[in-house]
Amino acid sequence: MVNEKVTMLRYRGSKFSSVKKLDIFPKVEEPFKETSPVGGTFSIISFLLILWLVYSEVNYYLNSRFIFKFTPDVALDEKLKINVDITVAMPCYFLGADILDSTNQNTFNFGNLDEEDTWFELAPNQQMHFDNKRHFNSYLREEYHAVKDLLWRSRFSTQFGELPPRNDKPNRPHDACRLYGSFVLNKVAGNFHITAGKSLQLPRGHIHINAFMSERDYNFSHRINKFSFGDPSHGIVHPLEGDEVISSFGRTLYNYFIEVVPTDVNTFLSSTNTYQYSVKALARPIDHDKGSHGIPGLFFKYDVSALRVTVKQERDHLGVFLARLCSIVGGVYVCSGRQYIFITIMSQKHNYRDLSIVKIDSIDSYLKQ
Numbered sequence: 001m002v003n004e005k006v007t008m009l010r011y012r013g014s015k016f017s018s019v020k021k022l023d024i025f026p027k028v029e030e031p032f033k034e035t036s037p038v039g040g041t042f043s044i045i046s047f048l049l050i051l052w053l054v055y056s057e058v059n060y061y062l063n064s065r066f067i068f069k070f071t072p073d074v075a076l077d078e079k080l081k082i083n084v085d086i087t088v089a090m091p092c093y094f095l096g097a098d099i100l101d102s103t104n105q106n107t108f109n110f111g112n113l114d115e116e117d118t119w120f121e122l123a124p125n126q127q128m129h130f131d132n133k134r135h136f137n138s139y140l141r142e143e144y145h146a147v148k149d150l151l152w153r154s155r156f157s158t159q160f161g162e163l164p165p166r167n168d169k170p171n172r173p174h175d176a177c178r179l180y181g182s183f184v185l186n187k188v189a190g191n192f193h194i195t196a197g198k199s200l201q202l203p204r205g206h207i208h209i210n211a212f213m214s215e216r217d218y219n220f221s222h223r224i225n226k227f228s229f230g231d232p233s234h235g236i237v238h239p240l241e242g243d244e245v246i247s248s249f250g251r252t253l254y255n256y257f258i259e260v261v262p263t264d265v266n267t268f269l270s271s272t273n274t275y276q277y278s279v280k281a282l283a284r285p286i287d288h289d290k291g292s293h294g295i296p297g298l299f300f301k302y303d304v305s306a307l308r309v310t311v312k313q314e315r316d317h318l319g320v321f322l323a324r325l326c327s328i329v330g331g332v333y334v335c336s337g338r339q340y341i342f343i344t345i346m347s348q349k350h351n352y353r354d355l356s357i358v359k360i361d362s363i364d365s366y367l368k369q
């Protein structure tokens, strides 16, 4: 049957007319076209709907998403940079800071920490800076899972920069020490600590000399203005920054257990290799009489995760985007057409009587012709 048809088409000759027969877009002649207010309303509504859907689709396309990948970290000879800026409520001559890592090297070969005598109480301008940072960081810590996309996308910087210099100097002796600087370490587990007494390097380790200190000299209240790993990067939250701990008992041991996760962030605009960390904190008063032994001080015990997180910004393929646009326009057009027909039929049923009269009339007039 099909064959027959084809031969018939061929038989009729003219290629043009056979192509014409394949036209699936039937032309309605002008006199039979009818416009109506309902149809016009439908056109406007579908046009607006199409406009709105296309707008949100374009928005979706432009707003890419982030893909997270976890891979074993094989960059073992990479270095780990650690940036600190911590103020402890004890004068500098009572304090010693050190880093020990599991290679047992004296890591002060890799950089050094500056010490600066200061006052624990911040100047008003510094207080404002620090409070902002603290509020912001605690907000981020709680809402972290919801805002991370935003942070990376907008290249938002969570780093408030350095603490501004004091705008007033109190009239009393220094009562605190600010320790700040960066080291470049081996990428292995280690322990950065600030304890009482200057440290002394011995062939088999190091000790802190604190023989001349009395009980009242101890006060490990501290404020962390900066504690980060790697180079500064947008969108990374450093959970320890903006922390302030006031201790009511001088000889207290503060332990921070830190897990450092190497993180590569590849956005359309930049790519960064940096580190994030999570932290658990533990404070314990040291009282040898009550069986709570240890050394009072601040201990930051860090370890590097074996997994590396890769964050990649991605957006749909252009073809997929175009296909979506087409399906929106076509879909709305077809659906609104159907709906228009449906509503017309419904309203015709409603006016069935009138309609039948009209029909009979028109048939009559047709017959008379």
Ligand SMILES: *[C@@H]1O[C@H](CO)[C@@H](O)[C@H](O)[C@H]1NC(C)=O
Pocket: 089, 120, 121, 218, 219, 220, 221, 246, 247, 248, 249, 250
């Ligand atoms: C430690 O210093 C802070 C700040 O100056 C103070 O508020 C706190 O009471 C001190 N703690 C002790 C045990 O002296």
